[in-house]
Each structure stands twice: as C-alpha cells, then as structure tokens.
Amino acid sequence: SQQGEEDPQALSIQEGENATMNCSYKTSINNLQWYRQNSGRGLVHLILIRSNEREKHSGRLRVTLDTSKKSSSLLITASRAADTASYFCATDAVQAGANNLFFGTGTRLTVIP
Amino acid sequence: DAGITQSPRHKVTETGTPVTLRCHQTENHRxxxxxxxxxxxxxxxxxxxxxxxxxxxxEVSDGYSVSRSKTEDFLLTLESATSSQTSVYFCAISAIQETQYFGPGTRLLVL
Known part of the structure; x- marks a missing residue:
C-alpha cells in the first residue's frame, strides 16, 4: 500500500512546548500534505510541500520533506490547547495519478493547558 | 466545512438494505x-x-457505486449494506488536483 505512516501514534505535551510528528511513505510522490482533524469533524488542510521543496513554513507550522528517506515532519511551535487534534499526512503517488491521495493513520496530539 | 454539506449526518440501517449518501458543494469545484x-x-x-x-x-470501491449528474452533487450508494461498511464517510472537493476540502462527515451504522 502507498499509505503513509505517522509517528508517534499519540503525543501529549504541555502548552507552550513544540510538537513534532513524522510521516513516512513508500513510493515517489508529487507532493505531500498535512491535514488536521478535530474530534467529530472533517479534515482541514494545513500545508502542502512539493517534492522539489525541502522545507516550508506557515505561521507556527514548519514542514520538512526528505524524498531520499521518503519522510516528512510537521513541527508545531509554541503549542496551544486549541492545537489538540489528530494530524494526518497525505501523499499522492506519481504512478497512481494526482487524484488519489493516500492518508496515514494519524498522530493524536493532546496539548495540556 | 464551508461550501460542502453531507446528508444525512447520521444513519442507522440494516444489513442488505441500499443506502445513499449525498455530498453537495457550492464551490463549483471540478x-x-x-x-x-x-x-x-x-x-x-x-x-x-x-x-x-x-x-x-x-482504493476500496467494492460494494459502492457513485453518480454525479450535476457539478454540485456527488452521491455514494451502498448497493446492499454490510456490517463491514459501518464507518464514517467523508466527502471532499478540490479545484485542482492538490488541496482537498472536506465535508463534516456521515456516521453510518449497519446492523
């Protein structure tokens, strides 16, 4: 399967600390995306990084991509209680076509006030 | 969830019955x-x-069919629901083949 895998499965930190989540995938990609899901809600797009990019920032989010290792990381700096959610990476697959996004099983982040 | 609605939001049905879930968008995404x-x-x-x-x-199309007769509506039909189809179903839309925007989800329980 092309499905990515996030690590860790669950992460609990204190408010103000940084949170790092990792994603590994299996085949060549065009881009990798990170999504967030609050409990009982749909997914919300956070950031997209293309295969020719190594790092991207958006507010308190920093994403890195290492295509040689087929891995990505999402860093949330200065976490807030409102960041509590599940975070998913999603990859397309060059051979599968851009319509097929493959999601990992997610990292459940809990930020303790 | 703006611009995307799903109906119903919750459904309980019995094994063997057909079920149709509806996704409606107001964004005119392709x-x-x-x-x-x-x-x-x-x-x-x-x-x-x-x-x-x-x-x-x-990836997991067996037991499901879809139809799209209008740009704004995308229907998912479970032809004969089974307990293995108990799940949360999400609709998503995108204008180009990259960022997707998700609806609020439909919780389906097949008894």
Missing amino acids: YMYWYRQDPGHGLRLIHYSYGVKDTDKG
Missing part, C-alpha cells in the same frame, strides 16, 4: 471524492469524480 475513515486505517478513497458523469474507482 473534483469530488468519497472517503471512509476507520480506526487503524486512516482515510481510504472509495470513488472520485473529475467532472459531471466522470467517475473512477479508488
């Missing part, structure tokens, strides 16, 4: 998708559409 989300599996693509009457299968 691409529409149906996913299911199950513990331990993340989201998996069931079917997608790249235009009116243009659809294709995803």
